Amino acid sequence: MSDSTTMHLKPRENGPRGMSNGGFACGSFAGVVGGTGRVRLHDRVPVDVPLSVADGTPITVSHGAKLLATVEATAAFTLDPPVRPTxxxxxxxxxxxxxxxxxxxxxxxxxxxxxxxxxxxxxxxxxxxxxxxxxxxxxxxxxxxxxxxxxxxxxxxxxxxxxxxxxxxxxxxxxxxxxxxxxxxxxxxxxxxxxxxxxxxxxxxxxxxxxxxxxxxxxxxxxxxxxxxxxxxxxxxxxxxxxxxx
Missing domain, CATH: 3.10.129.10 (Hotdog Thioesterase)
Structure with a gap:
């Protein structure tokens, strides 16, 4: 990844009104580390605005001066559910x-x-x-x-x-x-x-x-x-x- 990139999240992929669904936001941010990672949300993530993704340890996602999320790559894993419903x-x-x-x-x-x-x-x-x-x-x-x-x-x-x-x-x-x-x-x-x-x-x-x-x-x-x-x-x-x- 370059030092800084910009992404927009789609308005229809919302959670609360005007904000991204947390999973969609985290999944979008995890894409910058290859798809498997941990995303920590520091604030609600707005949709349809430019979000700045900055390289670093960890990678940060911001809107203007507001830190929205930090992203880190993790090892692959699989969790087994306690039951497997039909x-x-x-x-x-x-x-x-x-x-x-x-x-x-x-x-x-x-x-x-x-x-x-x-x-x-x-x-x-x-x-x-x-x-x-x-x-x-x-x-x-x-x-x-x-x-x-x-x-x-x-x-x-x-x-x-x-x-x-x-x-x-x-x-x-x-x-x-x-x-x-x-x-x-x-x-x-x-x-x-x-x-x-x-x-x-x-x-x-x-x-x-x-x-x-x-x-x-x-x-x-x-x-x-x-x-x-x-x-x-x-x-x-x-x-x-x-x-x-x-």
């Missing part, structure tokens, strides 16, 4: 997403937004027999692919939302993605029938360590990630934004 089980989990019909800051998220029919439609819900594990089908479309192969940023996006802490989703506690590390084992083709699984690995007072994996019809992991989520200190701010209003 497509039917994952579909039932998706329909059990506890915030269906509730307006909240991520209702229009390109990955998990239940009504976002032009998105990835990876809306994770709890598995019936494993309520602490989230799952969703993932059948990628050509809208998120190049020459029939799903873009890496979209793979990171699909891994992002299912890694949300299941307990926080159940209790409607709002968390923000703090960091994400991911590795893709093989290319993913448009139309593949995949399942994304997310689970919690460690719980702190405000931070939660989680993991997620995409599995194919044989149960083979094709991509996986770990993440750190941080709960907002003032949950009442989210309530004033209709997080809990139906």
């Amino acid at each position: 497509m039917a089980e994952a579909e039932r989990a998706r329909h059990g997403h506890p915030l269906r019909g509730v307006r909240h800051p991520l209702s229009n998220c390109v990955v998990c937004g239940p009504e976002r029919h032009d998105g990835l439609r990876v809306t994770p819900g709890p598995l019936a027999d494993h309520p602490e594990v989230l799952a969703s089908p993932f059948v990628p479309t050509a809208a998120y692919a190049v020459d029939g192969i799903v873009r890496p940023a979209a793979v990171w996006g699909a891994l992002d939302c299912p890694s949300y802490p299941a307990a926080a989703l159940r209790t409607r506690r709002f968390c923000l993605l703090g960091s994400m590390r991911a590795h893709q084992v093989r290319p993913i083709s448009v139309g593949e029938e995949l399942v994304v699984v997310g689970w919690t690995t460690r719980q702190g007072s405000r931070s939660v360590h989680t993991a997620s994996a995409i599995i194919d019809r044989t149960g083979t992991v094709v991509a996986s990630a770990d993440a750190v989520w941080v709960a907002l200190r003032h949950q009442w701010l989210i309530r004033t934004m209709s997080w809990l209003r139906s």
Whole structure:
């Protein structure tokens, strides 16, 4: 990479309104280190504006004077999910997403937004027999692919939302993605029938360590990630934004 480059993130690949989905942002930034890496988010990432990517240790991503993210390459890895649900089980989990019909800051998220029919439609819900594990089908479309192969940023996006802490989703506690590390084992083709699984690995007072994996019809992991989520200190701010209003 040169000393500094510029990138723009697409407006339709949003999480909160006007901001990038965390997984799409992290996946885009990880591309500068070859695709397998850890991205730490220092602030929300805006869309459709020039972002400066500067070489260094670590690589930094900024908008103007504001540091948005740091990026480091990591070794390849694969994480095994605690369960491997079928497509039917994952579909039932998706329909059990506890915030269906509730307006909240991520209702229009390109990955998990239940009504976002032009998105990835990876809306994770709890598995019936494993309520602490989230799952969703993932059948990628050509809208998120190049020459029939799903873009890496979209793979990171699909891994992002299912890694949300299941307990926080159940209790409607709002968390923000703090960091994400991911590795893709093989290319993913448009139309593949995949399942994304997310689970919690460690719980702190405000931070939660989680993991997620995409599995194919044989149960083979094709991509996986770990993440750190941080709960907002003032949950009442989210309530004033209709997080809990139906």
